Amino acid sequence: RGSCASDSSDSVISTGSETESQVYKVVLLGEHGVGKSSLARVFGGVEDAGHDYDEAGSTYDRCIMVDEEEASIVLYDIWEQDNSQWLKEQCMRMGDAYIIVYSVTDKSSFEKASELRIQLRRARQSENIPIILVGNKSDLVRSREVTVDEGSACAVVFDCKFIETSASLHHNVQDLFEGIVRQIRLRKDSKED
Ligand code: GDP
Ligand code: MG
Numbered sequence: 001r002g003s004c005a006s007d008s009s010d011s012v013i014s015t016g017s018e019t020e021s022q023v024y025k026v027v028l029l030g031e032h033g034v035g036k037s038s039l040a041r042v043f044g045g046v047e048d049a050g051h052d053y054d055e056a057g058s059t060y061d062r063c064i065m066v067d068e069e070e071a072s073i074v075l076y077d078i079w080e081q082d083n084s085q086w087l088k089e090q091c092m093r094m095g096d097a098y099i100i101v102y103s104v105t106d107k108s109s110f111e112k113a114s115e116l117r118i119q120l121r122r123a124r125q126s127e128n129i130p131i132i133l134v135g136n137k138s139d140l141v142r143s144r145e146v147t148v149d150e151g152s153a154c155a156v157v158f159d160c161k162f163i164e165t166s167a168s169l170h171h172n173v174q175d176l177f178e179g180i181v182r183q184i185r186l187r188k189d190s191k192e193d
Contacts, residue, residue: 013180015040021080021146022036022072023072023073023074023186024071024072024073024074024096024097024100024180024181025074025076025094025096025097026073026074026075026076026077026096026097026177026180027076027078027079027091027095027098027099028040028076028077028079028098028101029079029091029098029100029101029116029120030079030099030100030101030102030109030111030112030113030116030134031102031103031106031108031112031113031130032080033104033109034101034102034103034109034136034137035079035101035104035136035137035165035167036079036101037058037077038100038107038136038164038168039099039134039136039167039173039176040058040060040075040077041060041167042170042173043060043073043075043173043177044058044060044061044062044075045062046060046102047132049066049068052153052161056191057076057077057079057080057081058077058144059074059075059076059077059078060074060075060077061074061075061155062075063074064177064178064181066076066178066181066182067182070153071181071184071185073180073181074176076091076094078091079091081100082109086176089123091131092120092123093123093124095129096115096129096130096184097129097130097131097132097180097183097184098120098129098132099131099132099134099176099180100113100117100120100131100132100133100134100145100160101113101136102133102134102136103132103135103136103137104135104136104140104144104145104146104151104164105137105139105140105143105145105146106136106145106146107142107146109146109178110135110145110146110150110151110154113133113154114158115156117131117160118131121152124156128163128187128189129162130161130164130165130180130183130184130185130186130187131158131159131160132155132160132161132164132176132177132179132180133151133155133158133160133161134162134163134164134165135148135151135162135164135165136164136165136166136167136169137164137168138164138165138166138171138172139168139184141168144148144178148164151164161183163175163176163179167175
């Protein structure tokens with residue numbers, strides 16, 4: 001039962017109104033090189049240590065157990081697939097939740113994250129969409145340019161969640177995706193009340 005149990009080939013299509021067929025669309029945003037694709041591959045369980053991919057864009061389909069309940073997630077790593085305005089707008093419109101990634105070793109990627117947060121708010125004005133701000137590459141201690149405090153302060157200003165991760169060490173990646181699911185569920189529950 002549920003979309004998790006079935007053949008996943010058609011699970012991107014979510015038309016049913018039953019909650020058990022719900023598929024959450026999660027979109028990765030962030031500057032080039034911050035680790036979006038690395039995080040996506042860890043999530044998708046296809047990570048190949050020490051190997052750098054340079055694919056144009058990918059979509060990962062997975063079920064995870066969160067608080068004893070299955071959640072089906074489609075993760076879109078397509079932000080950089082091409083440079084068309086159309087795609088960017090599509091990305092801003094399609095997500096049920098967003099992961100905005102910066103690298104803790106790159107201050108300008110942190111500033112870009114703020115910009116993306118503003119764009120997203122503009123695109124989805126009246127909606128209360130779950131967003132998690134992610135400071136990736138936390139393993140690179142000596143080249144850090146953004147502190148944990150700066151990251152979490154930014155998240156407070158932008159009214160979103162915050163977590164630091166290391167895709168390389170798989171640190172906090174599971175927590176990140178569980179956090180996304182919990183946030184989506186929270187918003188959904190409060191809408192139904
Ligand atoms: P994207 O452009 O945002 O998709 O970034 P990628 O996932 O392609 O990563 C860019 C580079 O950063 C690659 O060389 C990765 O191996 C590296 N990288 C990604 N995440 C981490 C991390 O958590 N720690 C370290 N040390 N390197 C990382
Ligand atoms: Mg990438």
